[in-house]
Amino acid sequence: MSHDAQVYVRSQTEFEYIKQKRRKDMRNQITTFGIMIFLTLISFTAVAADFSVYLIVPVILLLAAIQVVLQLYYFMHMSEKNHQVVAFFLYSAVMLAFTFILTFLTIIWWG
Amino acid sequence: MDFNKKYTPQTWPDHPEQVTLEGKNKFLGFWLFLGGETVLFASLFATYLALKNKGPSGMEFSTDTLFELPLVFIMTMILLTSSLTSVYAMYHMKNHNFRGMQTWLAITVLLGFAFLGLEIYEFNHYVHLGFTYGQSAFSSSFFTLVGTHGLHVVIGLGWIILLMLRNAKRGFSLYNAPKYYTASLYWHFIDVVWVFIFTVVYLMGVVG
Incomplete structure (x- = not known):
């Protein structure tokens, strides 16, 4: 501290x-x-x-x-400044989010 | 450091939420949590999109007949406005105006309750139509997605109210500034999720 x-x-x-x-x-x-x-x-x-x-x-x-x-x-x-790590967290999450949606939709459409 | 140290508008730091190590950790940790929340909602959105309009044969419910846009429009405007009022609260925090911040947070809370009331009305209406949680894969995924968002609203309201009550007589310190800041981030995040809900669930539901 x-x-x-x-x-x-x-x-x-x-x-x-x-x-x-x-x-x-x-x-x-x-x-x-x-x-x-x-x-x-x-x-x-x-x-x-x-x-x-x-x-x-x-x-x-x-x-x-x-x-x-x-x-x-x-x-x-x-x-604002000082948000690089924040952006890293958020964009990692967004990539996972797109993967989820793509995966679920392809399972339904092509499954 | 002394968390009870009193500041004046002249000495109050530019970023009071990130002066102490605890504040910096809260800030980063909270954004990591919001990343996790994004993934949580992504899985619920993916489930909803996959199961939308799917159910037992002869099911009379579908997105284009069930949803009513005027109600959703009012809910959207209320939540968007509550996002602006919490920006106002953080503006007053930067200016070391405690009363101003508490007032705008109180307005945010009132708007949050209005939103919640309309959501409860909406769900109640669907259940009366027979569109219950267990009625179909569609209804389960719809209530889980929108209900999880509603739960976040409840948690956000409880959080902000507790903060306001606990610190009502304390005024600002470097101890509670990060708490207020993260609570306002959480409230904005609730609005971020709602933007996708009104677009993906309601608007895309109505166009079919």
């Missing part, structure tokens, strides 16, 4: 700067949220509009993937 966390007192200028930076980050998060809502709306309207299955399914899967990437990289801060 680390015993000596340094206490650093910011100067007023530094403090104002970092507060402003955080506010800006928060505005970006709200933009991200807006994009996510928009993607969800497109998915639901595409299905409600009754387009061809072969068009809808790839499109809504792509929109879901984009939304999850936004959620992971912005809401869950993976775009």
Whole structure:
């Protein structure tokens, strides 16, 4: 256990700067949220509009993937520094996830 | 180090969740756990996709007649909004505004309960139609997948409520900052899984 966390007192200028930076980050998060809502709306309207299955399914899967990437990289801060090991854990899991789905589906379709 | 040390907005570190060794370990360990959760949900999704619409001959239930999009749409919006409110909570944690963080977490919890209420209503409705857990391979895989997600919502709600109550009078410290941070990661992960559930189960179910 680390015993000596340094206490650093910011100067007023530094403090104002970092507060402003955080506010800006928060505005970006709200933009991200807006994009996510928009993607969800497109998915639901595409299905409600009754387009061809072969068009809808790839499109809504792509929109879901984009939304999850936004959620992971912005809401869950993976775009920030110090997340290399996190990315390693997550991408290993995603590879396993695809293997599972491929395996189960091929068992059913070709079994 | 002294976990009870009091900080001010001026001295509060940039990444309070990763200052102590315990915080760093929690952060990495929690992401490893989320990797495991991803694999868990992948197996449930794979099972669902393999068994979708499969059941005894003459089964009257199928995804395109069973699911109702308006309810799913409302649930999606509620959960997505609750993800944003927990981002707000973490924003206030960075600014060392304890009351602000607790308020936004309380809103997150309320939205979580709204989501859970709608899910219970939905499951109850299916069971009344005769679409019970043991009715078919399709129903078992559906309830297991969506129910496991619902269980995660319950755990997430319990976790956040306990954190809020336990630390209500303590204020911020480097001891509880990593706890709040991981709880908010967990809540976002619940939304990540739901994005795939509403797409793969409900939307792809309705188009057939």
